[in-house]
Amino acid sequence: MGDFHAGGISGPMNMVNSFDPARAALLDPADRELLRRRDASMGAAYRLFYERPVHFVRGEGAFLYDADGADYLDAYNNVPVVGHSNPRVQKAVSDQLGAVNTHTRYLAGGVVDYAERLTALFPEPLNQAIFACTGSEAVDLALRIARMSTGRAGIIVTRHAYHGTTTLAAQISPSLGPNNLIPPEVALVDAPDSVRDAPGEAAALLAARIDAAVEELGSRGIAPAAIVVDSILSSDGLQSHPVGILGTVAERARAHGALYIADEVQPGFGRTGSTWWGFERHTVVPDLAVLGKPMGNGIPISAVVGSQELFEQFGRKVRYFNTFGGSAVSIAAATAVLDELESRELLPHSEELGGELLSAIQTMTRDEPGVAEVRGAGLFLAVEFVDRSGLPDAVRAAEVVNAMREKRILISASGTYDNVLKIRPPLVFPRASSSRLLEGLEASILQSRPGAGWV
Amino acid sequence: MGDFHAGGISGPMNMVNSFDPARAALLDPADRELLRRRDASMGAAYRLFYERPVHFVRGEGAFLYDADGADYLDAYNNVPVVGHSNPRVQKAVSDQLGAVNTHTRYLAGGVVDYAERLTALFPEPLNQAIFACTGSEAVDLALRIARMSTGRAGIIVTRHAYHGTTTLAAQISPSLGPNNLIPPEVALVDAPDSVRDAPGEAAALLAARIDAAVEELGSRGIAPAAIVVDSILSSDGLQSHPVGILGTVAERARAHGALYIADEVQPGFGRTGSTWWGFERHTVVPDLAVLGKPMGNGIPISAVVGSQELFEQFGRKVRYFNTFGGSAVSIAAATAVLDELESRELLPHSEELGGELLSAIQTMTRDEPGVAEVRGAGLFLAVEFVDRSGLPDAVRAAEVVNAMREKRILISASGTYDNVLKIRPPLVFPRASSSRLLEGLEASILQSRPGAGWV
Numbered sequence: 001m002g003d004f005h006a007g008g009i010s011g012p013m014n015m016v017n018s019f020d021p022a023r024a025a026l027l028d029p030a031d032r033e034l035l036r037r038r039d040a041s042m043g044a045a046y047r048l049f050y051e052r053p054v055h056f057v058r059g060e061g062a063f064l065y066d067a068d069g070a071d072y073l074d075a076y077n078n079v080p081v082v083g084h085s086n087p088r089v090q091k092a093v094s095d096q097l098g099a100v101n102t103h104t105r106y107l108a109g110g111v112v113d114y115a116e117r118l119t120a121l122f123p124e125p126l127n128q129a130i131f132a133c134t135g136s137e138a139v140d141l142a143l144r145i146a147r148m149s150t151g152r153a154g155i156i157v158t159r160h161a162y163h164g165t166t167t168l169a170a171q172i173s174p175s176l177g178p179n180n181l182i183p184p185e186v187a188l189v190d191a192p193d194s195v196r197d198a199p200g201e202a203a204a205l206l207a208a209r210i211d212a213a214v215e216e217l218g219s220r221g222i223a224p225a226a227i228v229v230d231s232i233l234s235s236d237g238l239q240s241h242p243v244g245i246l247g248t249v250a251e252r253a254r255a256h257g258a259l260y261i262a263d264e265v266q267p268g269f270g271r272t273g274s275t276w277w278g279f280e281r282h283t284v285v286p287d288l289a290v291l292g293k294p295m296g297n298g299i300p301i302s303a304v305v306g307s308q309e310l311f312e313q314f315g316r317k318v319r320y321f322n323t324f325g326g327s328a329v330s331i332a333a334a335t336a337v338l339d340e341l342e343s344r345e346l347l348p349h350s351e352e353l354g355g356e357l358l359s360a361i362q363t364m365t366r367d368e369p370g371v372a373e374v375r376g377a378g379l380f381l382a383v384e385f386v387d388r389s390g391l392p393d394a395v396r397a398a399e400v401v402n403a404m405r406e407k408r409i410l411i412s413a414s415g416t417y418d419n420v421l422k423i424r425p426p427l428v429f430p431r432a433s434s435s436r437l438l439e440g441l442e443a444s445i446l447q448s449r450p451g452a453g454w455v
Numbered sequence: 456m457g458d459f460h461a462g463g464i465s466g467p468m469n470m471v472n473s474f475d476p477a478r479a480a481l482l483d484p485a486d487r488e489l490l491r492r493r494d495a496s497m498g499a500a501y502r503l504f505y506e507r508p509v510h511f512v513r514g515e516g517a518f519l520y521d522a523d524g525a526d527y528l529d530a531y532n533n534v535p536v537v538g539h540s541n542p543r544v545q546k547a548v549s550d551q552l553g554a555v556n557t558h559t560r561y562l563a564g565g566v567v568d569y570a571e572r573l574t575a576l577f578p579e580p581l582n583q584a585i586f587a588c589t590g591s592e593a594v595d596l597a598l599r600i601a602r603m604s605t606g607r608a609g610i611i612v613t614r615h616a617y618h619g620t621t622t623l624a625a626q627i628s629p630s631l632g633p634n635n636l637i638p639p640e641v642a643l644v645d646a647p648d649s650v651r652d653a654p655g656e657a658a659a660l661l662a663a664r665i666d667a668a669v670e671e672l673g674s675r676g677i678a679p680a681a682i683v684v685d686s687i688l689s690s691d692g693l694q695s696h697p698v699g700i701l702g703t704v705a706e707r708a709r710a711h712g713a714l715y716i717a718d719e720v721q722p723g724f725g726r727t728g729s730t731w732w733g734f735e736r737h738t739v740v741p742d743l744a745v746l747g748k749p750m751g752n753g754i755p756i757s758a759v760v761g762s763q764e765l766f767e768q769f770g771r772k773v774r775y776f777n778t779f780g781g782s783a784v785s786i787a788a789a790t791a792v793l794d795e796l797e798s799r800e801l802l803p804h805s806e807e808l809g810g811e812l813l814s815a816i817q818t819m820t821r822d823e824p825g826v827a828e829v830r831g832a833g834l835f836l837a838v839e840f841v842d843r844s845g846l847p848d849a850v851r852a853a854e855v856v857n858a859m860r861e862k863r864i865l866i867s868a869s870g871t872y873d874n875v876l877k878i879r880p881p882l883v884f885p886r887a888s889s890s891r892l893l894e895g896l897e898a899s900i901l902q903s904r905p906g907a908g909w910v
Contacts, residue, residue, distance in 0.1 A: 031802075035562065038567045038570075041570035044766055044771050046770070047560060047776065058555070065555075079778060079779075085555065100514040100519065100539060102511055104501055105502060105503055107489055111497070112489060115493075119496055126777065129497060130497065143622065166591075228682065312498065315498055315500030318632065318635050320500035
């Protein structure tokens with residue numbers, strides 16, 4: 001226990017918290033048979049979560065239920081941001097499916113209303129939206145826009161970033177593992193790391209790393225078109241602090257003539273607290289913002305938001321059409337999500353409940369050996385584990401994740417070293433469920449506490 | 456009239472049948488205001504169809520309705536394959552949204568049932584499916600698989616192909632226009648052309664073109680990973696014949712060590728008649744098939760279908776996860792689509808009604824000057840126009856498309872020279888509506904007939 005594995009314990013499956021097919025015997029017979037059929041018909045690229053995978057047949061709010069009716073507290077899924085089986089989303093989608101579902105080459109009022117409402121949530125000059133279906137598509141489109149407008153090819157991302165699954169999005173997603181090749185146009189920078197960076201030097205370090213990455217690209221004859229950063233650095237271990245650090249990204253990007261693209265697929269729509277977008281916590285304005293996951297509460301919809309000026313440069317040269325992007329049904333879902341977020345005041349809830357949970361976990365773990373830091377923003381929280389040498393402890397993080405699963409509480413892990421708990425519940429997570437989450441977490445951390453060697 | 460425009464009349468908007476914003480005065484005041492707001496909030500990359508765009512508020516079966524209740528006969532949209540506002544799809548989606556909508560990292564029965572049912576519709580060895588949200592994502596994934604399994608980078612496509620909008624999919628979509636750069640890894644071949652190729656030589660010509668493309672790639676130090684061909688060559692002008700020509704693609708691909716990828720996004724799910732997939736008409740088996748548009752009747756879902764062997768090579772090296780791909784709601788929609796296609800016997804309907812329409816249009820235009828050919832398969836039909844010199848007549852195709860729109864019948868145009876009518880109704884197109892389509896088409900073709908110079 002507590003061994004340091006460079007790059008974490010992802011192992012042969014290249015993924016933190018992935019089920020090892022060799023352990024299928026842990027499943028009940030019905031799920032074992034389902035897994036066999038799944039492997040036969042869907043193949044080797046698919047992964048499951050947990051040592052003992054879960055199988056849900058019903059969901060409501062922040063809860064999921066298995067076939068036996070057992071309730072699981074969802075402290076992980078960000079897609080159902082306004083709750084599993086949200087009735088307003090269900091009704092909006094069903095009504096629209098019964099009316100009409102045209103694409104954007106016919107006029108339609110809904111998509112325009114939504115584009116206006118969405119862009120009004122952004123600071124100037126971000127006043128236009130282009131719709132796609134997935135975060136990957138939106139990331140890919142943002143990069144096409146950046147490359148076309150700058151006439152350059154280079155892209156800078158953080159060393160353990162994840163930005164998606166298209167060919168280009170995968171090329172800027174080093175967290176996909178060693179078989180996912182990073183091409184010469186892409187340069188990596190270490191993300192800010194609040195456990196390992198010298199205190200107070202994060203901004204200076206990051207600026208120097210970006211400058212070095214630009215130089216590295218330059219040595220290959222490539223100029224940077226864009227720096228893409230997840231506004232909460234989820235895959236790099238949820239680097240929520242220091243607040244303001246994204247200002248450094250924007251400043252260095254512009255100094256080098258590159259665009260700053262904010263990946264808001266995870267942090268967007270109130271995830272990080274009272275601001276709609278993760279970049280707003282840092283009081284910075286990106287050139288492009290990429291939205292996805294929670295946008296339609298599970299109906300596929302994503303967007304790139306940018307300025308009229310940038311979109312003009314792109315749109316006059318090349319048309320963009322996404323058959324399902326901005327279709328009436330996906331817009332109906334996205335509209336219902338905004339209605340729910342606003343009418344239920346879920347952004348203040350994210351800020352307040354998130355703050356309470358953060359404090360409670362910090363207090364609870366103050367004297368816990370191996371907890372290097374508890375951090376986060378809004379309802380996106382991280383607990384980072386190290387071993388007695390201070391090295392990342394991915395084994396313990398995995399143990400806590402799986403102990404929580406056995407208590408029917410869903411979380412996962414992430415980070416450069418797979419040693420960071422990722423707690424990211426639907427924003428409708430009820431305050432009344434805090435104690436179940438906190439007690440489960442306390443017990444799981446205790447359960448995974450290393451033995452005598454520690455003290 | 457009748458002038459030949461190299462590359463068609465797409466002009467500044469780079470798209471056939473696109474609305475010219477300078478003609479906004481043709482719209483009624485409410486739609487003009489909506490268009491102004493749309494331009495302001497969604498920007499320059501968006502295009503509308505028709506000289507006078509359409510705006511629908513309701514759809515049912517093969518009909519769409521505007522705000523005044525006027526009915527438009529839909530002979531264009533392939534996404535609502537089982538009909539606009541299909542009640543079975545609506546119910547399936549609504550029920551699933553009310554139950555649970557998890558992703559593929561939790562076990563779920565629906566996605567496995569569907570994967571089995573879908574792959575059973577394919578010939579061996581195509582026995583596994585990976586799900587994504589859009590045709591573009593599926594094309595992009597198929598290319599990742601092909602490149603990883605062959606260890607090569609080259610891709611060969613037809614000269615006016617369209618395969619999608621991700622960076623890589625756009626790179627193999629020369630029909631996106633001159634500003635969409637085709638990189639050195641991609642080589643283009645002229646598609647079969649039943650109007651211009653010497654009769655009986657299509658296969659030999661295509662084989663020679665593919666061999667030349669492989670040589671062209673080789674001269675740049677690149678070996679071919681894949682040849683990607685839309686099984687009905689939609690963007691190349693709906694080259695439905697000669698039947699068997701895709702066998703040449705497969706044969707030459709394999710001779711050169713490349714995979715043959717069938718793009719079934721348009722031809723799949725019975726579009727071309729009694730076979731599920733366009734490649735089956737040609738009695739050939741591809742290495743990978745890419746599905747999209749009609750798969751969920753408007754709910755975003757797509758897939759790559761391939762052999763266990765190929766997917767193993769890919770999946771062991773790299774995981775693939777698409778947040779919404781294969782989620783419970785999209786699978787519910789796709790399942791309802793298969794139910795409808797099968798229970799309503801829409802494949803035989805596509806074959807029979809398509810054959811009747813094809814014959815009727817051929818008869819109707821037998822003596823019509825400027826109709827070079829009427830061709831097609833199933834409910835995917837093309838009428839190709841030439842001028843008196845035998846050169847492609849894109850102007851006339853556009854006139855027919857817009858004359859049809861004024862008669863409230865939706866079709867569009869395509870092809871290397873934008874001179875081919877594209878008639879591609881929902882598969883539920885009722886036989887009772889044939890006369891409206893045929894009469895409208897006859898009148899529109901007559902209306903657009905060139906003047907005295909012809910005879």
